[in-house]
Amino acid sequence: MDLSARIKELAIAQGFDLAGIAPAVEADGFPRFLAWLDQGMHGEMAYLARLDMAHSHPASIFPEVKSVLVTAINYKPSQEEKPAANFGRVARYAGGADYHDILHEKLNRLLEQIRSLQPGIEGRGVVDTAPLLERDFARRAGLGWFGKNTMLINPRQGSYLLLGALLLNIELTPDPPFETRHCGSCTACLSACPTEAFPQPGVLDARKCISYLTIELKGAIAEEFRPGMGDWVFGCDICQEVCPWNRKPSPGENWREFRDPAMERLNLVELLRLSEEEFRHRFRDTPMWRPRQRGILRNACIALGNTGNPEALPDLEQACLNKEPLVREAAQWAIDRINERFSIF
Template sequence: MAKNQPVVPKGLPVISQRELTIAVKVAAKNAGFDLVGITPATSPPGFARFTEWLNQGFAGEMQYLPRRAGAYAHPEHVMPGVSSVIMLAINYHTGASLSSLAESSLAEVSSETARVARYAQGTLDYHDLLRAKLKQLATTLHELQPGCHTRGVVDTAPLLERDFARLAGLGWFGKNTMLINKRAGSWLLLAAMLTDLELEADPIHETAHCGTCTRCLDVCPTDAFVAPYVLDARRCISYLTIELRQPIPLELREGIGDWLFGCDLCQDVCPWNRKAPLTLEPTFQPQQDLHPASALKILKLSEAEFVTRYKSTPLARPGWEGLRRNAAIVLGNSGDSALIPELEASLDDASPLVREALEWAITQLGKTAAENQGH
């Protein structure tokens, strides 16, 4: 018997590779994944590009990436003996963006209104959601093939998920570096199931369908795209508001606008997302206090209140100080000088990180007030 072929204990029906592959895909859909594709475990074609990206310093403070860079060379480093990579995606598209809601008067918008990226507006951290679905899928795989080995991965292991998603036929890379699927667009969260089972591979998605379109590149207010398909994370609003633990660079603060956490701009403008289907997953539905969020309320949160409200959501990632820093930047960009007393009142109990952002915001709003008086 060939290495990693299905082993069927006595008493169980013999199942072919084709039948097993179909059963795996059905199990993935039953677990709640919207897309599933399979590719052999191989060295990802984007590994050299990833290494060069790291060497350019584009990862910023995300030192967990270069620290284990070599492990991205092959999924064998994630799971020894792996033969197949089952790539999975779940749709998190919940509908209208905040800007279009505001235009139709469906949301209360004020000078303290702040935006939160779509994937983070729901009730649960997507890592927890996807891990639960991976666990369900793994259980079914072990029922189909007792003795097989699996490992589920959600964006925390050294695996180039988007590379393997393309190899598994799930889509192509947009110029904003996102994976785009012809039917589902790019509102996708990826996960992978590694297994030692030899499954039938899906055709690779060889062709990109972006043509001459550059809307995603043009819309970025902080010019985070060095070139098509190349993102400098150090200038990306998502990185600045989620991963960066230091003060946000002065020259990028105005570009952040009203983004409290993350950013959806380069996906909002993508033509492939115009007809993207809505998610059926209830945990992604926007919570009232996150769509829109109040930057002023976030700023005034105590640490205990922050933990209670956000500990199981993506907004826990930047931490209490990081989220309050972001809120101060948003308020500084609001142009509403009436907020200055509120900001000044928050100075006394602020950490150095938050205090610096507050002082910047007060200065910005003071300039706005002076300009308005001059007119």
């Protein structure tokens, strides 16, 4: 077995569902990325624009890079449950441990194993936080194609995929890139988006995306988008839920141990009642820490306004006294929305 095949075999043994190799070249999608930034579709994610040119080539992260090993883990859950009243939904990737930590640990262990195969091998693991266009290299490594919702879709695993990459200083045999898109005339993902975040197939306007609104946006969410957010309190999976390619793949067994079903459906009223210390203890080591408590409370208030349960009014009224103006405004909006729905004055 040659070195490239052995490395991919080790990746699968480490708990990844997919592994492929791409050459360390300029990212195919870099010009599209710059055009996307120029149109302001990244919203307030200033870090993307600040490091714009760094996204052109993986050498900006690891100057000695010659090959990119791209890995993926299927995180599709085993079952779907409809949330109960006053419960909010969390994007499936966030229902448990922080994937950054888990994938980094796996990549570091994998790198140690690769080093033992041949003297002089060095590398760096990348999980979502370095300026690497991971999906571009995943496609080039043969892992899948870009859906019209911009997600990477693998014909066997679907699109519920967590991507990681190892930048290596050795020449490896690249896999054939995935050239064919298998979406055909399907536009299910585009039609299902409640905030119309896709101006055209394959282009996401993050400023309208529920994931961006609930996670990355630090200020108030524009009222025009709030009804479309439904009961999502962190992230969104709608464009993946409706994708036909996600019907047949089996649940992600390699991710099962890191899932916490209790984190995928959150009691919105309980969220409003958490003290700062309780919130920190519960969410500090999870993806939900990113928007901090003020962001999660903002989202919870909007979700309660959309679910329209008048039983939440006392807690929303209490939230109107929160020290954060962001939370107070969202709570009052939710109260007004519930009162309007039930004509409670």
